[in-house]
Amino acid sequence: MKNEYEKYYVPAQSPWPIIGAVGLFFIAVGSGLSIMQMGKEASSGVYLLLAGIAVIIYMLFGWFKNVIDESMSGLYSKQLDISFRQGMAWFILSEVMFFFAFFGALFYARMLSVPWLGGADNNAMTHEVLWNGFEAVWPLLTTPSGETTQAMGWQGLPLINTLILLTSSVTVHFAHVALEKNKRAQLKIFMVLTVLLGVGFLTLQVEEYIHAYQELGLTLESGIYGNTFFMLTGFHGLHVTLGTIMLFVVMLRIFKGHLSANNHFAFLAAAWYWHFVDVVWLCLFMFVYVI
Incomplete structure (x- = not known):
């Protein structure tokens, strides 16, 4: 019996990876300059950061369009579908390590540096060497310059955002069930709800940052506590933005009649990523806000 081999589509060279690399470079440099130029008007770092974000969004939609066109043209096979799944799994693993x-x-900082600076393990580098009134407790609410800040509580906006993300995981799961059962009306409703919940999370996070800067005095200049707070919540916010864009594109495809019960890896990839983002937020909520 003659063996049958599936075709394996190899796309032409794509400009999108290098465009994405340029966008990430702009974001990295722009972020660094923004921090260095903090407080100055018309910061060049901010403009470079915004340019990088715009390039990344342009890259995402351009790359998604190419992949969608190839998929709808019937160029993909079961073998390539396996490659997509493996690629997405490795991508999420890299994000986990990130x-x-x-x-x-x-x-x-919490478990080693701060106790050590407070004199743990017979360390001579105590508060007497640092500044008067130094206490080895977390969060550190006083900087070496003497400025004070307030910690961000877990109630209010952080708790609401936690409930929003947990709800969005439920709605995207129900959307998946509806897709597998070919219930298109329910699928559309749950996808719209999931995207709206993602947008709602990002909106409330912006409000949280405004509250932190204007009312709590919690900024990037607020020592190690401010640095780690904005680093973790900020990078998570970027991942929520990416996940929301992915879900939005999948939602548009669903409204155009794309994806079926037997062929919907685009939906699965976005759902996997969204569940990953939710799990990261739960860890972040516990270790940054609560504990």
Whole structure:
């Protein structure tokens, strides 16, 4: 019996990876300059940061369009679908390690650095060498310059955002069930709800940052506590933004009649990523806000 082989589509060289790299470079440099130029008007770092974000969004929609066109043209096979799944799994794993590094920085500061500076393990580097009134407690609400800040509580906006993300995980699951059962009306409703919940989370996070800066005095200049707070919540916010864009694109495809019960990896990829973002937020909520 003659073996049958599936075709394996190899796309032409794409400009999107290098465009994405340029966008990430702008974001990295722009973020650094923004911090260095904090407090100055018309910061060039802010403009570079916004330009990088715009380039990344342009890259995402352009790359998604190419992949969608190839998929709808019937160029993909079952073998390529397996490659997509493996690629998405490795991508999420790399994101897990990304957040491990930042949580590691938080735990290092809380569990090792601060106690050590307070004289733990017979260390001579005590508060007497640092500044008057130094206490080895977390969060550190006083900076070496003597400025004070307030900690962000877990009640209010952080708790509401936690409930929003947990609800969005439920709605995207129900959307998946509806897709597999070919219930298109329910699928559309749950996808719209999920996207709206993602937008709602980001909106409330902006309000939280405004509250932190204007009312709590909690800024990027608020020592190690402010640094780790904005680093973790900010990078998570970027991931929520990416996940919301992915879900939005999938929602548009669903309204155009794309995806079926037997062929919907685009939906699965966005759902996997969204569940990952939710789990990260639960860890962040516990270790940054509550504990």
